[in-house]
Amino acid sequence: MAAVGDPAAAALRATFEGEVLVPADGGYEEHRRVWNGSIDRHPAVIARCASVADVRAAVRFGRDHRLTIAVRAGGHSFPGLSTCDGGLLIDLRPMNEVRVDPAARVLDAQAGVLLREVDERTQEHGLAVPAGIVSHTGLAGLTLGGGIGWIMRKYGLTIDSLLSADPVTADGDVVRAGEDENAELFWGLRGGGGNFGVVTDFRFRLHPVGPQVMAGATFWSMDDAEEVLRAHRDWITDCADELMTIVVQRLAPALPVVPAELVGRPVIAVAACWAGDVDEGREVLQPMRDVGSPVLDLFAPKPFLAHQQMFDPSFRHGCSYYVRSCDVDVLTDEVIDVVAEHGRMITSPMSSIALWQLGGAVARVADDATAFTGRSSGFTFDINGNTPTADGFEDQRQWARDYWTALAPFHTGVYVNFLMEEGSSRVRQSYGDATYQRLRALKQAYDPSNVFRLNQNIPPD
CATH class of the missing domain: 3.30.465.10 (Uridine Diphospho-n-acetylenolpyruvylglucosamine Reductase; domain 3)
Structure with missing residues (x-):
């Protein structure tokens, strides 16, 4: 342990309801790891809290020993801010009631x-x-x-x-x-x-909501990206609040629902969920499903619980993840051209973009009502340069950076949860001066x- 001695850790352990782990303990290797496999850090102490009293003790311990404190719940921080080297990791996962x-x-x-x-x-x-x-x-x-x-x-x-x-x-x-x-x-x-x-x-x-919703995705060849994006833009104009869409670009994944001949091919998809009557949702979704020549249609009535897990296979624990993000107001033809061009450059089976539709109830809350900013934005880009292992990771990170840079003329903000470690100016940008x-x-x-x-x-x- 670099920053605190064993007697101090032992003293914390003696008052702790949960677990206190140091590098020599069994379980330390398991519990130091986070979702993003590109992050490999070694805390001096892991405090796996089982109660509020444990959290209070851990915070005081970290403060008194002047340790860097990382806090982990699910551990999904893209830049790995839910762990640290040589400091204290406060692990909240055991508190899951x-x-x-x-x-x-x-x-x-x-x-x-x-x-x-x-x-x-x-x-x-x-x-x-x-x-x-x-x-x-x-x-x-x-x-x-x-x-x-x-x-x-x-x-x-x-x-x-x-x-x-x-x-x-x-x-x-x-x-x-x-x-x-x-x-x-x-x-x-x-x-x-x-x-x-x-x-x-x-x-x-x-x-x-649910338990059944009308949800899923329709896929087209990436060659049809411009047609699909323009049709999607027109289709969602003035759409009902019940409709939420995410445009996805990626190589077709090797999943049971994907035909073998489609796996690995560049595709663009419109994923959606209708938070209302299933039959009404089927009617609303049909015009988008009829655009061009889809290569796969997975829309169907399904449990909301299942739809919430649709993207799980694409974000497995232990893979290498990197993200660049930005908001844009409108899917202009110029933005669509950038999306189509850079989507065709995807080479990793795990790299993708998710283009989130905003608006609706999100936009009807006043900007100063919460610290979150960007409610008036039209869309959020989540550009993921990911790989199953470290092999090729740097190339995919560069692809994500280049994609993001090409969108720079259209940036209007950024969602703080999609930031990497990008410096204080980007944090300030994500909030705007007044909120910051x-x-x-x-x-x-x-x-x-x-x-x-x-x-x-x-x-x-």
Whole structure:
């Protein structure tokens, strides 16, 4: 251990309900690893918290020993900010209790839960909280950055359904934040990331969804990209809030539902979910499915729970991941030309782009109501340069950078959860000047020493 001796770790372990692991302990290798296989870091101490008391003890331990503190829930941070070298890793995964009150339509979830665990419990009652599209993502990190997903156009971002959150602050104290209690902190937690403390518990409003939805994807050859993108642009103009789409470019994956002759071919797909009546959704989706000459159509009535896991095989644990992201307002012909050109350059079976449609309920919340910014944007680009192993990873990272650079004339912002370690100016850009300054003042109030700095950091004012 580089920063703290064994006696100190032993003292923490003696008061801990969960596990305290150091490099010599069994289980350390398993629990130091994160989802992004390109990240290989070795914390000095891993505190696997089983209770709020454990989190408080861990925060105080890290602060008192002046350790870099990383906080991990699901561990899906693209740049690996949910782990560290030589510091303290506060692992929240053991805190994974989910409680659903179907009558009140309220969800209480601890910080270690994954989206799949939430969906499994809420869908028993035909309810859902707006969340992401990969089921092994952690709910906590997704929420604190904003939270985009399949039903956001109908019900808003994940933070728009957040009723309260309970962070452990840098002093080791527990605070409740909601609209009528510590309201400024509640504002900052909704988009400001992990800058203000370790949130241990979340309470959400639930919404009626499923259990069956009309959802899936239609695929075309990448040769048809321009035609598909223009048709998609026209089709979603003034569409109902129930419709959410993601345009995907990639090499057709080797999955049971993909014909063998299509595997490895460059394709463009329009994936969608209709958060409403299945028959109505079938009617709304049909015009897009009829465009040109699709090579595969996977739209069908299906459990919402299954649709939430559709992208899981494309984002497996242990592969190498790199992302560049930006928002754009409109899919102009010039933007479409860039998308078509760079999509045809994909060479890795795991590289892809996801072009998220925004608008709807997301855009009807005032920009200053939460720390999340970019509500008026039309689309978010998520450009993934990924590989199954380290082989070829640098080439795919460069492809993602080049794609992003080609879109530079059209950038209007960036979603903070899709940032790599890109520097303070990009963090500031993701919030805009007014929100950034407000967040700095909040940081000064709750974490003036910047204890929680291993994140998309907002330094104290």
